[in-house]
Amino acid sequence: MKRGGRFFRGALFFAVLVLIWEAVVVAAKVPPFLFPGPLDVAQSIRELLLHQELFPAVAASMRRMAIGYSFSLAGGVLVGMLLAASRLADETLGSLLLGLQTLPSICWLPVAILWFGLGEAGILFVVVAGAFLAVASSARDAFRNLPPVLFRAGRTLGATGRGLWFRVALPAAAPALLSGAKLGWSFAWRSLMAGELLSAGAPGLGQMLTMGRELNDLPRVAAVMVVIMILGRTVDRFVFGPAEAAVAARWGTTGR
Amino acid sequence: MLRLRALEKTFDGRAGPVAALGPIDLDVRPGELVCLVGPSGCGKSTLLALVAGFEIPSAGSIEIEGRPPGPPGPDRSVMFQEGALFPWLTARGNVEFPLKSLGLPAAERRDRSTKLLRMVHLEDFAESRIHELSGGMKQRVALARALATGPKILLMDEPFGALDAQTREHLYAEVQEIRATRTQTILFVTHNVREAACLGDRIVLLSRRPGRVIGDLPVDLPRPRTMNLPDIARIGAEAAELLRSEMIEEKS
Numbered sequence: 452m453k454r455g456g457r458f459f460r461g462a463l464f465f466a467v468l469v470l471i472w473e474a475v476v477v478a479a480k481v482p483p484f485l486f487p488g489p490l491d492v493a494q495s496i497r498e499l500l501l502h503q504e505l506f507p508a509v510a511a512s513m514r515r516m517a518i519g520y521s522f523s524l525a526g527g528v529l530v531g532m533l534l535a536a537s538r539l540a541d542e543t544l545g546s547l548l549l550g551l552q553t554l555p556s557i558c559w560l561p562v563a564i565l566w567f568g569l570g571e572a573g574i575l576f577v578v579v580a581g582a583f584l585a586v587a588s589s590a591r592d593a594f595r596n597l598p599p600v601l602f603r604a605g606r607t608l609g610a611t612g613r614g615l616w617f618r619v620a621l622p623a624a625a626p627a628l629l630s631g632a633k634l635g636w637s638f639a640w641r642s643l644m645a646g647e648l649l650s651a652g653a654p655g656l657g658q659m660l661t662m663g664r665e666l667n668d669l670p671r672v673a674a675v676m677v678v679i680m681i682l683g684r685t686v687d688r689f690v691f692g693p694a695e696a697a698v699a700a701r702w703g704t705t706g707r
Numbered sequence: 708m709l710r711l712r713a714l715e716k717t718f719d720g721r722a723g724p725v726a727a728l729g730p731i732d733l734d735v736r737p738g739e740l741v742c743l744v745g746p747s748g749c750g751k752s753t754l755l756a757l758v759a760g761f762e763i764p765s766a767g768s769i770e771i772e773g774r775p776p777g778p779p780g781p782d783r784s785v786m787f788q789e790g791a792l793f794p795w796l797t798a799r800g801n802v803e804f805p806l807k808s809l810g811l812p813a814a815e816r817r818d819r820s821t822k823l824l825r826m827v828h829l830e831d832f833a834e835s836r837i838h839e840l841s842g843g844m845k846q847r848v849a850l851a852r853a854l855a856t857g858p859k860i861l862l863m864d865e866p867f868g869a870l871d872a873q874t875r876e877h878l879y880a881e882v883q884e885i886r887a888t889r890t891q892t893i894l895f896v897t898h899n900v901r902e903a904a905c906l907g908d909r910i911v912l913l914s915r916r917p918g919r920v921i922g923d924l925p926v927d928l929p930r931p932r933t934m935n936l937p938d939i940a941r942i943g944a945e946a947a948e949l950l951r952s953e954m955i956e957e958k959s
Contacts, residue, residue, distance in 0.1 A: 603761055604791040606779040609808025609856065618804075622795040702794050703838025 487670035495674035504659065505678065512643060512655040513682075515571070519578030520639045524632055527583050531590025531631075532616055545591065548584055556581030556642040560649055570653055574646035581642030582635040589631030593624040626698050633691050640683060656682075708892050709735040709758070709860065713767035715917075716753050726917035728753045730767060733911065733920060740886050740893040742903035744946060745913030746954070751896045754918070755862045758894065759785050771859065781805050784853035786863045790845045792837045798824065798848045799833040805856045823851040827881060843874035847881065854885065863895045867902070876934060879905055883931045900950070901943035905932050910946050914953055922949040 469489045476488035483491040499505040530548070534541045559580040560573075567573035597620060605619035621628075647657020656679055663672035698704075715729035728750030735741050743751045756762040758769060760779040769776055776783065784805075792801050802820040811819070824830050827847035832840060840848065846866055853861055863882075867875045883906065886893065897903055903910045904926055912922035924946055928938050 598791075600787055600789065600791045601793070603759075603779070603785065604787060604793075606761075607759060607781065607783065607785045608805040608852070609781040610804075611778075614808065618807075619793070623793070625795060701836055703836060 484667060484669050487673050491670040492673045492677060495668075495670040496678070499659075499671070499674060508654055508656050508659050509678065509682065511653070512647065512657070515574055515578060515647075515655065516639060516643055519575045519643070520582055520636060523579050523582035523586050523635055523639060527586025527631075527635060528590045528621075528628060530583075530587040531592075532594055532620070534587070534591040535594030535620075536616060541591070548587055552584040552588055556638065557645045559642075560646060563646070564650070569650040573650055574643065574653060574655075577646035578639050578642045582639035585638045586631050586635035589634055590624075590628055593627030593631060594620055596627065597623050626702060626704070629691070629694055629698055632694075636686065636691070644679065708737040708739070708772060709733070709894075710770040711754075711758075711767070712770075714754075714757065714764055714769060715766040716750065716757060716762060717765040728757075728916075728918045731918070731920055735892055735894065737892055738886075738890055740882075740895060740906060740908045742895045742897060742907035742910050743913060744897055744900055744903045744910055744950070745918055746915050746950065747898055748916050749913045750916055750918035751898075751913055752864050754913075755785070755864050755894060755896055758860065759783050759862055781808065781856040782858050783860045783862060784856070784858040786846070786849050786853045786861065786866045788865045788868055790849040790866075792845055792849055792852070794837045797834050797836060798829060798840065798844075801837070801848055802852045802855055805852065809856060819855065820851075823855055824848075826854075826885075827851045841874075842870050843878060846870065846878060850878075850881065850885075854889070854891070858891060861891045861893045863893065865897055866895075868897075872934075875902075879934065880931060882906055887930065900946040901934055901939055903946065904939045904942040905934050905936075910942070912946060912949055912953075921953045922946070924949075 473488045473490060476486060479486075487495075496505070530544075534545045534548075556577055559577050563573040563576040563580075567576055601619055601623050602615060605615045610618050643655075644657045644660075647653065647655040648661055649657075652658075656675055659675045660672055663669070663675060711731050711733040713730040713732065715731075716727045717724045718727050719725075731754065733741075743754060745751050753762065757764055758771075758776065760776050760783065771783070779785075793804065796804065799817075799820050802823050803816045806816040806819055821830065821833070824833050827850055829844060829847055829851070832844060837845060837848070849866070867878050870878070879902075882893075882895075885891065886908075895903070895906055900910075907926050910922075910924040910926060911920055912924070913919065914921045924942065926942055928936070928942075932939060
């Protein structure tokens with residue numbers, strides 16, 4: 452009942468929003484190439500679907516995300532762990548990573564193009580450059596902020612060295628690591644779009660945006676933006692949502 | 708069993724070294740339950756940390772069965788003030804954690820954890836999450852976990868400090884049962900003199916920082932004991948008096 456009510460409120464809000472949007476566009480008589488209405492956008496999405504452009508682009512983008520993000524996540528957590536475990540690593544590698552992290556990921560694009568060209572590898576490089584450092588530095592903090600008593604308890608219970616880090620620290624840091632993972636996801640997503648937008652050779656959602664601009668087809672651009680938004684929300688809802696719920700159930704923290 | 712000789716611990720404070728403990732000499736017989744009592748900040752928790760191996764002595768020596776203790780390990784279990792249970796595991800998962808460290812197969816781990824949870828009367832809560840348990844139940848899980856590997860020494864650092872009186876009384880009974888049925892030597896740190904009188908075979912009193920032994924009271928009372936026995940109150944008062952007079956001495 453409560454869940455249904457929440458869904459209904461959300462749906463109603465968006466329905467009203469779309470109606471207002473359409474009403475404004477009709478009333479103001481703006482042409483679609485300047486400000487497309489919801490019907491124009493829907494029409495564009497339909498065309499993209501009919502011409503079988505949308506799904507291949509979504510698949511290509513999601514594939515890059517899957518590769519680049521999982522690498523960033525696994526590598527970032529491991530490097531974060533190393534930085535938390537070793538003072539020497541933290542003082543050397545750690546401060547280097549912190550410096551690099553201040554670079555917006557788009558700044559890596561020229562490097563990526565020079566090293567890897569305008570293709571697949573270049574885009575992946577930008578995704579990793581964007582997400583890896585964010586995950587690593589938040590993972591470092593997650594491990595650093597663990598209460599020392601957990602490590603002490605782990606040691607008296609026979610966990611040593613790597614066991615202490617993987618059997619105690621890793622699960623103990625899960626809630627904080629999860630927010631780092633979310634942050635990493637949004638960094639990766641932004642970097643991916645930036646990379647795809649600029650390296651127009653590789654198929655993907657970003658490339659579709661660029662194409663829309665070149666064709667002067669604003670409804671198409673808006674259609675792709677809507678798709679990107681929906682994808683982002685979907686991942687939030689069906690990947691991070693359940694993960695957060697699982698952590699909350701174990702820790703007994705009910706969100707909010 | 709446990710032998711401390713001229714044991715000292717000094718920490719590096721902001722204004723130079725701070726003597727936290729000692730020098731202390733102490734002998735504990737096998738299977739004995741010794742309560743360490745002293746004012747807060749007297750270094751009694753530091754003493755446990757040294758025996759556990761979390762801290763390295765600044766001077767003096769620790770011997771367990773004639774050998775220096777080495778790094779922390781399952782031969783010296785610790786029960787912490789806040790339990791330090793692992794919230795990502797169930798009650799059973801927590802008890803099985805040290806058994807997994809030993810590399811025991813799953814079936815045997817399960818068997819042993821079932822027995823341990825029965826021992827602390829939590830067999831019905833084996834699959835509960837830690838946050839679903841009350842404070843007293845949490846400390847009972849911590850007790851079962853600490854005993855899982857059959858340690859030589861059980862180090863208890865004010866484990867019942869955060870519990871209400873009634874829950875504590877239950878846990879006193881459980882600790883005494885463990886003392887009666889198992890072979891562990893137990894060092895129990897508390898600042899509560901009556902708690903010490905109720906549980907201990909001996910009460911060792913420590914001075915203010917840096918903690919030194921200022922009294923060693925045997926408690927020859929039949930078990931099981933409860934807090935409201937007149938003898939417990941008498942011995943508690945005796946211990947409190949010793950602590951008080953030593954404070955006054957120090958001030959003058």
